[in-house]
Structure formats: structure tokens, C-alpha cells
Amino acid sequence: MRAAVLERFGEPLVVREVVEPRPGGGEVLVEVLATCVLPYAAEVFSGQRRYPLEPPVVPGLGGVGRVLAAGPDATRLSTGDLVWCDATVRSRDDARTPDITLQGWSSRGEGGLRLSRHFHDGSFTERMVVPTENVAPLHEGVDPVGFSAVGVYLVPYGGLLAAGLKAGETLLVSGATGNFGSAAVATGLAMGAGAVVAAGRNRAVLQDLRERFGPRVRTVVLGGDAEADTAALRAAAGPVDVVLDLLPPAADAAVVRAAAMAVREYGRVVLMGGVGMLGGDDLALPYPWLMRNSVTVRGQWMYPRDAVTGVVALVRSGLLDLDHEQVTTFGLDRADEAVAHAAANGGPFTRTVLTPCRARDGDIGPAPAPASDTDPGRRVTAR
Template sequence: MRAATLTAFGSPLEVHDVPDPEAGTGEVLVEVLATCVPPYAAEVFSGQRRYPLEPPVVPGVGGIGRLVHVGPDATKLAVGDLVWCDSTVRARDDALTPDITLQGWSSRGDGGARLARYLHDGPFAELMRVPTENVHPLPAGAAADPARWSALGVHTIPYGGLLAGRLAAGETVLISGATGNLGSSAVAVALAMGAGHVVAPGRNRAALDLLAGRFGARVSPVGLSGDEDRDRAAMAAAAVGPIDLVLDLLPPRAPSSVARAAAMTVREYGRVVLMGGVGMLGGADFALPYPWIMRNSVTVRGQWMYPRTANAGMIRLVATGALDLTPEDVTRFGLDRVNDAVAHAAAHGGPFDRTVLTPRA
């Protein structure tokens, strides 16, 4: 098969022939049809983000594919099924605190690194070996445009954060980092889940206008000034009522003061979910006042990715039309143009802008 390989950090991806992967028990083999290229992929491949990838590696984060081999332990999957491949792989030998790797992308701790060495390669290839439990059947209609459906790799992440925050229908949620690729997705997903109102702060005026134009009165955009106290007051005022949940999806380069200003808009007994990258590249720590958390009975929790069941829920949201993928801008690249795709993704990382690699095109 042909694959795009990261041979060393800082080097372009190399497209070449490699041996076909062989699926063992508990695994399936998938023909990769489409995979989203994250806007920050160039930062990962350059080494700037210091991800624990071990080159040489075929990278990528999940994708849409068709099953070409199914193991004997599968009871419902069949060769030819169109599936979503979830990159979040959990070790099977610890149900309480399983080690986790994002296949072809990242990992957590020593155990996650060991798992990544076994499930090393991701979807920037014609074929991919995937754990059986990580593939999820798609409705027949997805076959008409697998590239568009590959946005599941974006939308399922904030969906996991909103599930972690126990978002209920009619509640008000603030999305910190709303003008980014993941943040704008969170706005759309929150509304699809039944949020009554979404506060969307950010500095990108064009992105804020896009969110307001697409979703109307249920979204209140807030332009940030950089002054922590002023921005906190502006966000709280935009809600026109108590903010039940704050979901933070700010990138690593964002200062912790922006994340703190957003978090501290939440109401008494409210919830704050942290899913972003603040502090990962250094800088001041994210510091919430102890008395504020305690006296207001605020719940603060971190969430990396999402539970396995979130995949089925997200597929239902798209299949039923609750989350509409039609307005998204999708730019497709064949495998031979993988480095062009990485560059394009970096330059087009705004709301609902998808760069998709189609290895079989």
C-alpha cells in the first residue's frame, strides 16, 4: 500500500510504498477513504507541539473507511461496511484507568507510549489496522460524501467535553475559544444537543460574525479586549442570565488569563470543563481562586477526548440532521499532495473549514 510517513520532526512527509498492515484477533483492517487534517498538524510534524510521536510513523487522527477484513471476535461488523475509525484507543487490561493512545497522533504516559508502539500508524495511508471496538458503522447516506463525514474527528472532541459537563437541554453554555476550529464546532454541537444559548467569545471578528450569522439569536458573540476583568464582565453580560457550563478549548498559545476569565463567568453550582492546551508550551499556570471554587460549589474537571459511546451519539446527531455538515467548507487532497494538505490546513483553520486527505482518490 501507499502511505505518507513522518520520518523525522521538521521533515516533510514522504509518500512511498510500505507493507500492508495485518490485522490480528481483536482488530479489523480498513480501507481509508477520508481523514481530516488538523489545522495544527504542521506544528505537530515540526516538533513545536512536542507530541510523543515516535518517527517513522504514518500519522493522522481517525477517519472514514470501508472494512476489508474483520476478525473472528466481531459479531455485527462485516466486510464492506462503511465505518468511522475512532483514534482514541484504550488498553484492554485496566477497566478503571486504562492507558490511552491516539492512534497515529499522541499518547498519555509510559503505558500509552507502549500502546502507541503497537498501534503505531494512523490514517494517512490506503489501509489502516484498527481495534475492533474503535470502528463504528455509519448510515448508508454517508457513502455519498465520506470526506464531509470525516468531520466526525473534529466534532466528537467538543461533544465529549459537553457530555462531561452534563449539558442539559435549554442550558446556557460558554465556549472559550469559540472562534477556532474546535471551538466553533463546540458551538454547533452544543446547539445540536439542545443548548438554549451559547456565549461565543473571541478576538477574530470575522469568525464571530460567521457564528452569529449561521446560528442567529441563540449565539451571543463577544469580542475580547485582553483585559481579564473587562472581558469577564462582557461575557457574563452577553449571557442575559446565569451561565451553566463553561467549556474551554483554547489552544496552547492562549494565555491562561483568557481561560480564567471565561471560567469565572460560571454560575454558583456551575460546571467548568477543560479540554484545551493552555500551559502546554509554558507560560503562566491556569489558577482559579480556591475560595471562589469552594464558596460557589463550582465543579472543575478535565476531559481528554471522549468516551467510546460518544462516537455513536455523534453519528446519530449527524444522521438525524441535528448537526448539519452541509454548510462546512471541505477541501480535498490526494495522498500525493499530503504536504500541500498540511499547509492548507494550517492556513484554513477557522470555523467549519475542513482539510481532508483522501488516500484512495
């Protein structure tokens, strides 16, 4: 079978024949139909992000596929089932504090690194092995290409679960103009937030979010003055119940602080971004303010296992509408082009998708007919 391999950091992906994996106990062999290429993939593959990924490796963060073979511990999966493959793999020998690896992408600590050496290769391939518990059945009406964007929505969904977001509450998204942040706006609305305060510096993107989702979205253009920004965020929609930060590593910790301090008394702040990962100032919050206002601050990396079924339910119900997605697809032979395209096109609801088993030898087939200029529905472009 063929796969796109990262031989060394800083080198292009090499599409070549690799040994087909064989599933063991507790594993499923899946044919990969579609996998989303994240905008910062080029930073991971160059080594800029300093992820504990060990080349040579087939990268890629999960996606949509079909079951080719399942082990005897799979009681409901059948060959041919359409499934979501979740990249968040947890060790099985410690239910309370499991080690975690993101298959084909990253890991946490020494235990996560050890786990990654078994579940090493990701989804930039024709076939991959996934832990049985990481395979979630989908109904046959699902479009694999469009649904592959679910991996982006799962991240903020995990943060909002950690925050205990309740219907009717006000959510503030710090970093709302980015790829994950804009998904957080849509996810918060789907979960019943009464209002979502979208904060960022890109005025045009903020206006687009307001036009897409209507008056429940309140936008705040940040000016860089911490006190003024905090005041503007507090004034945008009254008391803020939950703050979710999704800012990337290059962002200033002062921006996170301004958003966090907009939360009300007894409010919750969840940190999911990358601030400080590549150096720079750590987040500093005043001890007296935290204590006297009974504010809860917690970090959250990824999401619990049952988050997948939760997001799938939101999509099936229509509460989370994937028709906002504008998708460009690439065949496996053009994996490196897909990475470059994702880096140059990382705006809100703009996805780059690799289709390993739909584009063998460049045969992509006809792209779906584009929507009209006045139709906000999903557009798919094949490359």
C-alpha cells in the same frame, strides 16, 4: 500499499510503499477513504507541539473507511461495511483507568506510549488496522469526505458530555473562533443548549457564527481586561451553566480564567484546550471562589467510546448539520501540500481532507458541483 510517512520531525512527509498491516485478534483492516487534516498538523510534524509521537510513523487521526477484514470477535461487522475509525485507542487490561493513545498522533503517559507502539500508524495511508471496538458502522448514504469532519466535533462533544450539558442550559465556549471552538458552538446547539455564548477576539468570525446559527448564539469580543471580559461574558446571556475551554497552547491562561469565572454558582467548567502545554502560566483560580460557589472544574482529554455513536446520531437526525463545512480534498500523493493547506486555512468549518483511496496516481475525478454563492451548504474543492 502506499502511505505518507513522517520519517523525522521537521522533515516533509514521504509518500512511499510500506508493508501492508495484517489484523490480529481484536482488530479490523480498513481501506481509508477520507481523513481530516487538522490545522495544527504542521506543528505536530515539526516537533513544535512536543507530542510523544515516535517516527518513523504514518500519522493521521482516524476517518471514514471500508472494512476489508474483521477478526472473529467482530459479530456485526462485515467486509465492505462503511465505517468510522476512531483514533482514541484505550488499553484493554484496565477498564477503570485505561491508558490512552491517539493512533498515529499522540499518547498519554508511559502506558499510552507503550500502546502507541502497537497501534502505531494512523490514517494517512491506503489501509490501516484499527481495534475492533474503535470501528463504528455508518449507513451507505454517508459522504466519506464530508463525514470525515466528525473527528473535529467529537472533541467538544466529549467535553459537553463531561459537563453534563442539559437541554435549555447556557453554554459559554472559550476559544469559539477556532477550529474546535466553532465546532463546540454547533455541537452545543445540537445538544439543546438554550443559548451559547461565543467568546473570542476575532470580531468577524464571531459575527459569522451569529449569522450561521441565529439568536441562540450570543457573541462577546474579548478586550484583554480580565475583569471587564468576565463581566461582559456574564452579561451576554444571564447565568452561565457550563464553560468549555478549547483554547490552543499559545493562548494566555488569563483568558481561560476570565471565561471560567463567568460561570454561575454550582456551575461546571471543563478544560480541553492546550494552555500551558508549551510553557507559560498555569491556570490560577481562587480557592475561596471555587469553594463558596460550589463550582466544579474538571479536565477532559478526548471523549468516551460511546461518544462516536452519539455524534453519528446527531448528524443523522439533522441536529448537527455538516452542510456548514467547506472542504478541500487532496490525494495521498499531495499529503504534504494538504498539511500546508490545513495550516493556512484553519478557520471555522474549513476542512482539509486527505482521500488516500480516491486519488491514486493523481486521479481525483470530478469534484462535486459547488453550491451557489447564496447557498450556505457544504462546498467541496478537489486539489
